């Protein structure tokens with residue numbers, strides 16, 4: 001590509017803003033974007049990022065780099081003889097790899113045309129890499145077309161590289177050589193290379209997708225009625241079951257992509273992806289899918305609406321086990337068992353993930369209905385037609401009335417008003433028609449009595465469901481139980497690859513105890529599962545925990561002085577690795593006061609390793 005202008009044209013534009021008549025449109029537009037930016041006008045070379053940052057950028061772009069490896073090596077070999085070099089850049093124009101003629105590579109270093117150099121248009125003005133990324137189109141910039149004078153001894157052709165699965169811009173490939181030498185076919189070559197890299201990414205992705213689907217088929221347990229989506233490790237949907245969109249509702253966009261998945265959740269580590277998905281969809285079961293030691297992606301399972309029973313996500317947890325899981329749980333379980341023994345309709349309230357469904361199943365298994373059907377109905381998405389059809393067609397509810405068993409209604413307060421009316425009638429009908437003892441259990445994450453008082457829940461439905469009410473506490477209300485629960489969950493979900501229970505360093509344990517656990521037992525279980533899937537050694541330190549667990553607590557979590565002090569002590573303990581002298585120094589209190597406060601807040605004294 002010949003230069004469309006002379007040095008004087010560039011000088012006049014820089015000094016007076018006069019537009020050279022023969023300038024190419026793409027160059028002029030980029031000059032206009034670059035002009036007036038004093039900080040870049042006199043640069044002799046592009047800025048460069050620190051080695052640490054370059055390492056992070058390379059890690060984040062692992063998929064692009066490994067797909068580009070073969071193409072870069074081959075092309076670099078050819079360019080060796082042609083007096084040129086080849087650069088692979090990330091989305092922001094940072095050079096990650098360089099290959100080609102050794103002399104040219106060493107000259108490139110002078111301008112930071114080498115790994116770490118930052119060639120964004122904003123950083124150094126008009127240049128092929130930055131302008132190609134800005135326009136998302138192939139661009140050639142030769143000699144004086146470069147905005148900074150020191151770069152004008154180069155001619156460069158860059159082509160953008162896009163994600164073959166979703167079209168997102170990932171980076172650019174650039175070929176650069178000294179200006180003035182023949183550069184004819186180079187632009188076409190850069191485009192061909194970009195296409196080769198995209199093709200290599202597509203092939204690698206499709207291979208992983210195939211392994212993922214094979215893994216799914218091999219893993220799939222009895223999950224009838226569930227809505228499933230499998231995502232590859234970059235968060236790209238690979239497969240979903242028919243009912244997935246309906247079950248996911250608003251948390252999912254129309255094209256089947258999860259909302260709000262930031263770049264760090266899509267860095268190719270399924271553990272990060274799984275952690276983020278658990279935040280976005282707290283009701284979902286999120287499992288990391290691995291094959292022969294490679295973590296390939298994530299399986300997301302949502303309960304499907306309707307009348308069908310939901311299979312337990314875990315091996316059943318017995319009533320005795322629940323009763324032993326915390327000081328306040330024993331009396332709750334004993335009272336619940338008495339109500340069920342007497343056939344009293346029982347409402348179990350408690351925040352999401354607190355274990356309501358698990359308790360309901362355990363009560364069924366330990367009570368007079370054991371061995372009979374357990375019918376689980378998600379009322380939040382129940383529709384009146386399904387209810388009517390079920391009764392008319394002698395479906396699950398009618399069969400339940402005949403055989404006896406437990407009817408478990410999940411979130412009845414969220415049933416739409418017409419469904420509430422019908423549900424009340426159905427319950428009355430079932431009572432009348434029941435040929436064998438029938439137990440009603442209801443689960444709610446909101447106070448149903450308050451709902452009724454606000455006119456949002458029909459009283460006839462409420463009184464049929466809630467002859468007795470029990471409340472399961474949030475994990476944040478039972479902090480003393482946390483160490484025991486963490487150890488039990490860690491042992492229950494052993495490391496997938498080695499079958500050993502997870503262990504925690506004292507600092508990591510303190511972070512776990514300081515966390516608020518808004519997702520309660522589900523959040524704890526999900527965390528243990530994902531740590532089990534991602535940890536090689538089985539020993540979890542602070543760095544292995546998800547970032548939201550190790551960040552200092554936000555203002556909401558520190559709502560009281562007491563909470564704030566407790567969080568500060570826990571954070572200082574974690575940071576100082578349990579060194580009590582250092583913790584006391586950081587907090588500005590005496591060691592003896594620190595010990596008193598640890599006891600006061602129920603924070604265990606760390607053992608030094």
Ligand SMILES: Nc1ncnc2c1ncn2[C@@H]1O[C@H](COP(=O)(O)OP(=O)(O)OP(=O)(O)O)[C@@H](O)[C@H]1O
Nearest residue numbers: 314317322325352353354355356357358521522525
């Ligand atoms: N006592 C327990 N021991 C071990 N695991 C438990 C216990 N209670 C609950 N879990 C686990 O925690 C998760 C959430 O429990 P569960 O579904 O019973 O909560 P929930 O209160 O019904 O939640 P939601 O309101 O969101 O439906 C499940 O995966 C379950 O296996």
